[in-house]
Amino acid sequence: MEKNSPIYRDYVEILKRELVPAMGCTEPIAIAYCAAKARAVLGCLPDKVIVAASGNIIKNVKSVIVPNTGGRKGIEAAAAIGIVAGDEEAGLEVIARAKEEDKAKLADYLSRTAINVELALTENVLDIHVQVSNGEDTAEVHIVNEHTNIVRIVRNGEILLAKEIVNVVDDGKPDxxxxxxxxxxxxxxxxxxxxxxxxxxxxxxxxxxxxxxxxxxxxxxxxxxxxxxxxxxxxxxxxxxxxxxxxxxxxxxxxxxxxxxxxxxxxxxxxxxxxxxxxxxxxxxxxxxxxxxxxxxxxxxxxxxxxxxxxxxxxxxxxxxxxxxxxxxxxxxxxxxxxxxxxxxxxxxxxxxxxxxxxxxxxxxxxxxxxxxxxxxxxxxxxxxxxxxxxxxxxxxxxxxxxxxxxxxxxxxxxxxxxxxxxxx
The missing domain is CATH 1.10.4100 (2-methylcitrate dehydratase PrpD)
Structure with missing residues (x-):
């Protein structure tokens, strides 16, 4: 295959996009990432969290242990560790470098924070919507189709990001x-x-x-x-x-x-x-x-x-x-x-x-x-x-x-x- 051909370049780009590091099962990590991003948008630790997820996300998070949570399973644990210890800029390595002092806050945060989980009414197989609030302040982050593909960010009703939900996630995606x-x-x-x-x-x-x-x-x-x-x-x-x-x-x-x-x-x-x-x-x-x-x-x-x-x-x-x-x-x-x-x-x-x-x-x-x-x-x-x-x-x-x-x-x-x-x- 010619190195300068479009197919060759696309194959290399596909490998670069797909063969990336992730810590923990990717579905709970995607929830942790979405929650970490929502916390960052909110600007403080939320005291109320709502996670709406598609059925395939729920089934892939329900029974798997989330890293850095002390053996905890499920969506609540994934969202909480993302909020208290996640690096919202790290993608699927969102909790890979969680600090011990932050991980130590998890149990207390889970005990005093309302984290509600809902089945999302969506046709998208991969769909995660996290809403967080603290007092009058609110934020929401929405991921669709790929584990880190954020399509919507809102803070206090102001839309900060809105992307069309399409099968091709972005214009730069190889064919x-x-x-x-x-x-x-x-x-x-x-x-x-x-x-x-x-x-x-x-x-x-x-x-x-x-x-x-x-x-x-x-x-x-x-x-x-x-x-x-x-x-x-x-x-x-x-x-x-x-x-x-x-x-x-x-x-x-x-x-x-x-x-x-x-x-x-x-x-x-x-x-x-x-x-x-x-x-x-x-x-x-x-x-x-x-x-x-x-x-x-x-x-x-x-x-x-x-x-x-x-x-x-x-x-x-x-x-x-x-x-x-x-x-x-x-x-x-x-x-x-x-x-x-x-x-x-x-x-x-x-x-x-x-x-x-x-x-x-x-x-x-x-x-x-x-x-x-x-x-x-x-x-x-x-x-x-x-x-x-x-x-x-x-x-x-x-x-x-x-x-x-x-x-x-x-x-x-x-x-x-x-x-x-x-x-x-």
Whole structure:
């Protein structure tokens, strides 16, 4: 791929936008960010807070531990830590550098402050609206579509910011429609690694560190440890265990940051940690690892673009498919093998539902990575799924389109039922 082509520039920009650090599960962190921004606009500590959030935000915050909160879960904890200890200029790292003296104020603030949570009446899947007040002063901040995309800021009735809510968040957003498996492969094989080295080095360092933490200490259901204890230390098990252990720690409130993919830390770990583990196993050099990570990250972003940021379709499945593509390349696979790995893997686990961020995400990640590896091993052993078998269609893009339709349209009612059950309706 020509370095000066629009597609090349867009691919680099997509990686820069998507592979960013975040501390804690991204949905509660988005609430913390929105609340921190609202507090800053208000100019003082609010004594009343209202958080209105879309159903997918509620389900992804309900059961996950929020970092720096002393093990607390839920929207109230996320909003409160953003208010008392958040840096409103830090985006998804809003509470990453919270001071101990500020964190110490959390329990008292929660005990004396009314924080009301409401289900937002919205068609937007990702929608957070925080209203705060102190005496006669009020402020509100509204986030839509992406975790840090503020579309409205109001103080004492004066509109300080108002952006049109559209599918494309801003004019500078690269064109994700350029993403195809053929072009992703071409880009990964020819990319000037100096353009992406810093991004990928950060992904390797951050995500490896949290996986090690998950295997070392007690988090969640300890899926990573369980895999190694039950099944041994073959690379296929280690690849699943590392990704699961990172999720164990992240869902368990670990305060280490991760580099995300498609707005999700779990997806960021799933696309990278199995690939890193396989690279060590096969003795791949750093350049080869970079190219494998380019494949895994961009394949996942391509799948997720059609499904959407949040849905009833478990995002770890898309990331496991991406990891399978990266692993296929590390094991000597060419374009044809990578294509068949993607199709096989999609056929194996598509349909696993997302019922919010929580400890069991680590187990779903293990299953997703297993499917990615099996998709590769199938084709390496002369086996594949064929056109017309279920959702599989001839041509990798056609299969991806079917899966996108399933997640975005077919599972819309499923998503509503999941949310209703989780909030007790």
């Amino acid at each position: 994700y429609e350029f993403l195809t498996i053929k072009d992703i492969y071409d880009f990964a094989m020819t990319c000037d690694l100096n353009d992406v080295r810093e991004i990928l080095d950060r992904q390797i360092a951050y995500n490896t560190a949290i996986a090690a933490e998950g295997l070392k200490n007690d988090y969640g259901a300890n899926i990573g440890k369980t895999l190694l204890k039950a099944y041994g230390h073959d690379v296929r098990i280690r690849a699943r265990a590392k990704a699961a252990a990172g999720s164990d720690a992240r869902m368990g409130g670990c305060e280490l940051p991760v580099v995300i993919n498609s707005g999700s830390g779990n997806q960021g770990m799933t696309v990278s940690l199995p690939v890193i583990e396989y690279a060590g196993e096969v003795g791949a050099d750093r350049e080869t690892l970079y190219r494998a990570l380019l494949l895994s990250n961009l394949v996942t972003l391509h799948e997720k673009e059609g499904i959407g940021r949040l849905s009833a379709y478990c995002g770890a499945i898309s990331a496991g498919v991406g990891a399978g593509a990266g692993i296929a390349f590390l094991c000597g696979g060419d374009y044809k093998m990578i294509v068949h790995t993607i199709v096989n893997a999609l056929a194996i686990t598509s349909g696993i539902v997302c019922d919010g961020a929580k400890a069991s995400c680590a187990a779903k990640i293990a299953a997703a990575v297993d499917a990615g590896i099996l998709g590769f091993e199938m084709y390496r052993n002369g086996q594949q799924f064929y056109d017309g078998e279920g959702l599989v269609r001839k041509g990798v893009e056609n299969t991806i389109r079917n899966i996108s339709r399933l997640g975005r349209i077919g599972m819309k009612e499923t998503d509503k039922e999941i949310i209703s059950m989780m909030i007790g309706k």
